[in-house]
Amino acid sequence: MRLKKHFSHGVAAAVLGMAALGLTAATALGLTPFYAQVGGTANSFQSGTLILSKTIGAGTPCLSSPNSAAGITTNINSACTGSDIGTGTTNSVSSSQSATVTLTNQGSIASTAGLALAASSCTVAAAPYGSSALNPLSSGSDTAGFCSKIDVTIYNGTNCIYPVHTGTCPTISNTYNLTTLAAAGSLALASTLASGASVVLTFTTQLDTTATNADQGLVASIPLTYTLSQ
Numbered sequence: 001m002r003l004k005k006h007f008s009h010g011v012a013a014a015v016l017g018m019a020a021l022g023l024t025a026a027t028a029l030g031l032t033p034f035y036a037q038v039g040g041t042a043n044s045f046q047s048g049t050l051i052l053s054k055t056i057g058a059g060t061p062c063l064s065s066p067n068s069a070a071g072i073t074t075n076i077n078s079a080c081t082g083s084d085i086g087t088g089t090t091n092s093v094s095s096s097q098s099a100t101v102t103l104t105n106q107g108s109i110a111s112t113a114g115l116a117l118a119a120s121s122c123t124v125a126a127a128p129y130g131s132s133a134l135n136p137l138s139s140g141s142d143t144a145g146f147c148s149k150i151d152v153t154i155y156n157g158t159n160c161i162y163p164v165h166t167g168t169c170p171t172i173s174n175t176y177n178l179t180t181l182a183a184a185g186s187l188a189l190a191s192t193l194a195s196g197a198s199v200v201l202t203f204t205t206q207l208d209t210t211a212t213n214a215d216q217g218l219v220a221s222i223p224l225t226y227t228l229s230q
Contacts, residue, residue, distance in 0.1 A: 048109030050075070052228040055102040056082040063106065064228075084224050085152065085203045089127070096172065096206035103189070103226055104198040111193040113229035116186045117154075117161070117201075120223040122147035122178040127219035139217030146218045148179040149211045154187070155202045161187055174208045178222050186227075193228060 049072070053061040062080035065072045086097035105111055124146045126139035142149070153169035153176065154162040160169035162184065163176045190199050207215070 049107035050109060050111060050228050050230055051106040052115075052226060053104045053106045054080055054084075054226060055104070056084060057100055061104070078225075084201075085205050085222070091207050093207050093209055093211050096204055098202055098204045101201045101203065102198050103201070103228075105193045105195055105228060108195055109230065110195055111190075111228045111230055114191045115189040115193050115199055116227050116229075117189055118186045118225050118227070119178075119182045119184065120225070122182050122220055122222040124218055124220050126217060128217045140212075140214040142212070142214035143218065146215050147182075147220045147222070148177050149174070149208045149215055150178045150220055151206050151208050152176060152178055152181055153204045155204070156189060157200055157202070161189060161201065169204070172204060172206055174210060177208070178205075178220055182222060189226070 051072075052064040055061045059082060062077060062082075064077050065075045084099060084101050086099040088095075088097040091097065103115060105115075124143040126143075128137050128139045130136045132138075140146070151172045151174055152162065153160060153172050155169050159166055162181060163170065164187075189201070193199065
């Protein structure tokens, strides 16, 4: 009799345990008699864009990244065409030329770290007057010093960027040339640049009065890189 009683108590306990387990599972599945629920699918996080364009004069803008879906990878375009410092090919001593470059934030967010310019090393190559029937190959020998004979200033419409000077640029001189520009490091063009805002630079260059016959028929090239950062 005692064994039968204990057995009955065990069965009852098991049944109660299974019932409690079933109730817990039902609660976890939301199958209780009373419940409330809210939700939504419009939960999103969107990143902004910083896209830089460069336009020389009234030319075609060159973008930092292609204007296409999934086109942004490095956001670096080192293949923009045209000369930022002008395209004169018959410059004589003290003859200056100017060119304008417009840089625009084409992205959706502001650049809070600003816009900067850095110049790489200036290089020189022969550029003879090929149209001469008698002497189409003549060029000077000063390939090592020609970059330092090309004076330069850069003005942003308010202040002189190179040389760094408040207001308009000082009179162009041999103190500041393509060689010193390449060694100047990063130049701040703007501390911030809002979406859609632009900076317009005017580059002025001239062949210095210290140039000699050895500087004839040469071309100097200096890569210029503009960086927009957040």
